[in-house]
Amino acid sequence: MNLTNFDILRKPIITEKSMVEMPDKKYTFKVDVHANKSQIKRAVEEVFSVKVEDVKTANIFGKTKRVGVHVGKRADYKKAIVKLTADSTPIEFFEGMK
Structure with a gap:
């Protein structure tokens, strides 16, 4: 599977927890389920022109929901x-959200 940088980075995750981590230069993204850490690192470095130190990933399983009898x-x-x-510039996309 040939993924481009914009296929790998789906969208940023903006939550209270992710906002608290931004001063520590930690940013959270929803990424393609088939992307590995090295692909994610390369995509972030090329799209935002920053230097990545570490990437941590987690697979999130969707919740089961029901409305009446429909599941x-x-x-x-x-x-x-x-x-x-530490010497990298912050990602400008997130700057207005602090």
Whole structure:
């Protein structure tokens, strides 16, 4: 499977917990489920022009939901927490959200 950088990085995850980690230069993204850590690192470095120190990933399984007698399931996804190096510039995309 040939993934481009924009296929790997699906969207940023903006939650209270992810906002607290931003001053430590940790940013959270929803990523493609087939992407590995080295692909995620390369994609973040090329898209945002920063230097990545560490990547942590987690597979999140969707919750089962029901409305009356109908049962459904939210989609599974993979999330990546990317830590930038100390001398790297912050990602400008997240700057207005602090």
